[in-house]
Amino acid sequence: MDTLKFKLTIAYDGTNYAGWQVQKIGTGVQEKIESALQRLFPGVKRIHSSSRTDTGVHAIGMVAHVEIPQEQFKMPLARLALAINANLPEDVRIVAASRCPAEFHARFDASGKQYRYFVWNHHSHQPLLRRETWHVPKELNLAAMRAASALFIGGHDFESFAANRNYKPESTVRRLTRCDIRRSGPLLTFIIEGDGFLYKMCRGIVGTLIQIGLGKFDATAVSSMLEKKDRSAAGMTAPAHGLVLWKVFYHPKVRKPKLKVSDAHRPG
Amino acid sequence: MDTLKFKLTIAYDGTNYAGWQVQKIGTGVQEKIESALQRLFPGVKRIHSSSRTDTGVHAIGMVAHVEIPQEQFKMPLARLALAINANLPEDVRIVAASRCPAEFHARFDASGKQYRYFVWNHHSHQPLLRRETWHVPKELNLAAMRAASALFIGGHDFESFAANRNYKPESTVRRLTRCDIRRSGPLLTFIIEGDGFLYKMCRGIVGTLIQIGLGKFDATAVSSMLEKKDRSAAGMTAPAHGLVLWKVFYHPKVRKPKLKVSDAHRPG
Numbered sequence: 001m002d003t004l005k006f007k008l009t010i011a012y013d014g015t016n017y018a019g020w021q022v023q024k025i026g027t028g029v030q031e032k033i034e035s036a037l038q039r040l041f042p043g044v045k046r047i048h049s050s051s052r053t054d055t056g057v058h059a060i061g062m063v064a065h066v067e068i069p070q071e072q073f074k075m076p077l078a079r080l081a082l083a084i085n086a087n088l089p090e091d092v093r094i095v096a097a098s099r100c101p102a103e104f105h106a107r108f109d110a111s112g113k114q115y116r117y118f119v120w121n122h123h124s125h126q127p128l129l130r131r132e133t134w135h136v137p138k139e140l141n142l143a144a145m146r147a148a149s150a151l152f153i154g155g156h157d158f159e160s161f162a163a164n165r166n167y168k169p170e171s172t173v174r175r176l177t178r179c180d181i182r183r184s185g186p187l188l189t190f191i192i193e194g195d196g197f198l199y200k201m202c203r204g205i206v207g208t209l210i211q212i213g214l215g216k217f218d219a220t221a222v223s224s225m226l227e228k229k230d231r232s233a234a235g236m237t238a239p240a241h242g243l244v245l246w247k248v249f250y251h252p253k254v255r256k257p258k259l260k261v262s263d264a265h266r267p268g
Numbered sequence: 269m270d271t272l273k274f275k276l277t278i279a280y281d282g283t284n285y286a287g288w289q290v291q292k293i294g295t296g297v298q299e300k301i302e303s304a305l306q307r308l309f310p311g312v313k314r315i316h317s318s319s320r321t322d323t324g325v326h327a328i329g330m331v332a333h334v335e336i337p338q339e340q341f342k343m344p345l346a347r348l349a350l351a352i353n354a355n356l357p358e359d360v361r362i363v364a365a366s367r368c369p370a371e372f373h374a375r376f377d378a379s380g381k382q383y384r385y386f387v388w389n390h391h392s393h394q395p396l397l398r399r400e401t402w403h404v405p406k407e408l409n410l411a412a413m414r415a416a417s418a419l420f421i422g423g424h425d426f427e428s429f430a431a432n433r434n435y436k437p438e439s440t441v442r443r444l445t446r447c448d449i450r451r452s453g454p455l456l457t458f459i460i461e462g463d464g465f466l467y468k469m470c471r472g473i474v475g476t477l478i479q480i481g482l483g484k485f486d487a488t489a490v491s492s493m494l495e496k497k498d499r500s501a502a503g504m505t506a507p508a509h510g511l512v513l514w515k516v517f518y519h520p521k522v523r524k525p526k527l528k529v530s531d532a533h534r535p536g
Contacts, residue, residue, distance in 0.1 A: 013395040058396055085392055093392040124353055124361040127281040128326055128400050128512075244396075 001043065003067035005104060006080065008033075008047070009096040010062040015131050015241065016091060020053045020062070029053075029092055033064070036087035043069035050106045050248040051113065054200065056240035058132055061095070061114075063248040065106040112177070112249040114193040117206045117242050122186035133187070134206075134242035140213030142183060148212045148219035149179040149190075151226075152205060159229040161205055162198030163237065172198060172229070179205070191246075200237055208235030269311065271335035273372060274348065276301075276315070277364040278330040283399050283509065284359060288321045288330070297321075297360055301332070304355035311337035318374045318516040319381065322468065324508035326400060329363070329382075331516040333374040380445070380517040382461040385474045385510050390454035401455070402474075402510035408481030410451060416480045416487040417447040417458075419494075420473060427497040429473055430466030431505065440466055440497070447473070459514075468505055476503030 010033065018026025022034075030047060037044040049064040075083060080097040088094070120126050120133040121140055159172040178193035190206050212219055217235060225234040278301065286294025290302075298315060305312040317332040343351060348365040356362070388394050388401040389408055427440040446461035458474050480487055485503060493502040 011392075011395050013398070060394070060396070081392060090393070090398055091395045093395050095390075095392050122363075124279075124349060124363050125358070126328075127279050127359045127361050128328070130281070130358055132396050 002070040003043075004070050004073055005065055005067050005100050005102050007098050007100040007104060007106065008064045008066060008081075008084075008094055010064060011060050011093045011095050012058060012062070013091040013131065014053060014056050014058040017055070019055045019057065020049060020051070020059075026055070029059075029062075030064075032088055032092050033084070033094075036084050037066060037068070039087050040083055041068045041072040043072050048106050050110045051245055053243075053245055054240055057243045057245065058241075059245040061247040062245050063106045063110070063250075065100060065104055106248075109250055110248050111251045112193060112195050113197060113245065114178070114191065114247040114249070115197070115202045116244045116246045117190040117192065117202060117238065118244070119188040119190070119206075119210065119242060120186055121183075121188055126186070129187075131241060132244065134210075134239050136210055138214055140188075140210070141215065142181065142188075142213065144215075144219040145209045145213040146181055148209055148222045149181055151219075151222040152176050152179045152192075156226050157229055158198055158201050158226070160225050160231055160234040161201050161208065163200035163204070163231065165199045169198065174198065174201070181209070202243060203238040203240065204231075204234055206242070207238035210238065211235040270338040271311075272338050272341055273333055273335050273368050273370055275366050275368040275372060275374065276332045276334060276349075276352075276362055278332060279328050279361050279363050280326060280330070281359040281399065282321060282324050282326040285323070287323045287325065288317060288319070288327075294323070297327075297330075298332075300356055300360050301352070301362075304352050305334060305336070307355050308351055309336045309340045311340050316374050318378045319465075319513055321511075321513055322508055325511045325513065326509075327513040329515040330513050331374045331378070331518075333368060333372055374516075377518055378516050379519045380461060380463050381465060381513065382446070382459065382515040382517070383465070383470045384512045384514045385458040385460065385470060385506060386512070387456040387458070387474075387478065387510060388454055389456055394454070397455075399509060400512065402478075402507050404478055404482075406482055408456075408478070409483065410449065410456075410481065412483075412487040413477045413481040414449055416477055416490045417449055419488075419490040420444050420447045420460075424494050425497055426466050426469050426472075426494070428493050428499055428502040429469050429476065431468035431472070431499065433467045437466065442466065442469070449477070470511060471506040471508065472499075472502055474510070475506040478506065479503040 012029050017029050020029050022028045022031045034047055047064045047066040081094040084094045118133040120129055120135050123137050125135040153176050155175040157173050174194055174196050176194040178191055180191040182189040192202050211217055280297050285297050288297050290296045290299045302315055315332045315334040349362040352362045386401040388397055388403050391405050393403040421444050423443040425441050442462055442464050444462040446459055448459040450457045460470050479485055
């Protein structure tokens with residue numbers, strides 16, 4: 001059966017989900033989207049995502065691909081996102097849907113990702129932001145945090161900042177290209193960008209930076225933490241609800257010419 | 269019984285409240301704060317606010333005053349906000365608490381207010397902002413909306429933009445000092461500032477501006493809408509959940525010297 005392949009950009013409030021993936025206990029965001037697609041296109045089997053976010057983590061720019069049987073896809077492309085959204089709960093939304101070449105893979109073709117982590121640094125939490133910011137009431141030494149954040153940039157073995165999972169990845173070396181901290185009043189935004197991330201790595205980095213801001217570690221301690229390749233050498237894991245998968249990057253060189261070909265087959 | 273007077277700055281997520289005021293049906297934010305205060309200081313009777321927000325409306329900077337019997341107030345002032353917050357649900361927070369002079373009245377001394385209204389202008393809503401933005405999926409003519417918003421500035425009879433309430437205010441003339449529209453990607457922020465607001469007036473202004481952006485009215489229609497002094501002449505009322513009471517202003521000239529006197533009596 002001939003299929004058409006689509007790239008979906010997905011946003012969700014992770015508060016009520018057991019993460020992205022289909023779970024034994026709790027609901028994954030993935031199954032909500034798969035059911036919505038299957039209601040529209042019964043031949044859809046599953047969607048493949050760039051990333052698997054953890055319980056409680058949010059997304060603005062999750063990317064996934066899906067194959068839809070050509071004979072079942074009869075709507076104009078511009079209606080696809082709206083049609084899926086009409087079948088989704090209000091905490092999950094398809095932000096964009098486009099055709100992609102048959103070779104495109106949301107996970108294997110991703111060249112990098114940007115996560116953002118939000119902290120509300122004030123004695124009282126901000127009620128409207130309580131679901132997507134970590135409330136840190138104590139004063140933070142931002143200069144020390146920024147000095148420390150620079151030490152994460154570049155290629156490092158991040159084993160000390162990743163939680164153990166059932167499986168061990170082939171390599172624990174990752175390359176961070178950005179680790180910025182912005183402040184706007186009580187709101188701190190951590191912008192962390194890299195070619196890949198180990199399990200809970202972003203939250204390990206943010207938790208450690210906050211503890212540096214609180215004076216628990218010196219800013220320079222990051223280098224020795226990285227060297228030790230031991231989770232217990234680094235700081236705490238920041239809570240899930242402050243983390244947002246912000247963007248997934250794909251090499252434009254690989255993608256653009258192929259997209260043009262598939263555009264010629266655009267239905268509607 | 270001698271009392272001390274305090275000025276409270278309050279933030280809340282209005283999603284689950286029937287507005288500020290104590291209600292016959294549903295819960296008002298006010299009663300949550302009064303119960304929290306009474307648990308700490310049994311002699312507290314009620315709090316007096318600058319404004320009464322409607323069902324579903326939020327606040328970042330609501331102001332209220334409260335009198336606490338002097339003999340019951342034994343904590344350092346710096347602990348007051350934390351102590352009240354410990355007795356509040358997580359969708360209501362005391363952001364600041366300070367002493368104020370016995371003559372201070374949160375409502376009668378207010379010289380002006382700023383409201384912000386948030387619109388998410390994209391085909392799909394942003395799940396993390398769904399409780400505090402109005403989703404307007406269609407394209408908006410921002411230039412027309414900005415031209416129209418300028419016509420609200422100054423002193424006008426705003427009867428056409430206010431919903432009828434049980435009581436009729438003495439005058440329906442109000443002075444707007446600001447009516448700006450900012451755009452940051454799909455997020456539109458309306459910043460509306462004035463010396464006072466009629467019932468649902470902000471939402472009438474925003475609803476009308478959005479309908480101008482959609483081409484239902486010309487930008488210049490605002491002037492004749494104001495002249496007609498008739499609610500049916502203007503546009504729709506924007507939904508409550510996009511509105512946030514942002515700031516309440518008090519004349520610094522009146523307040524500052526008095527605050528110095530009360531500072532001398534500061535406990536702790």
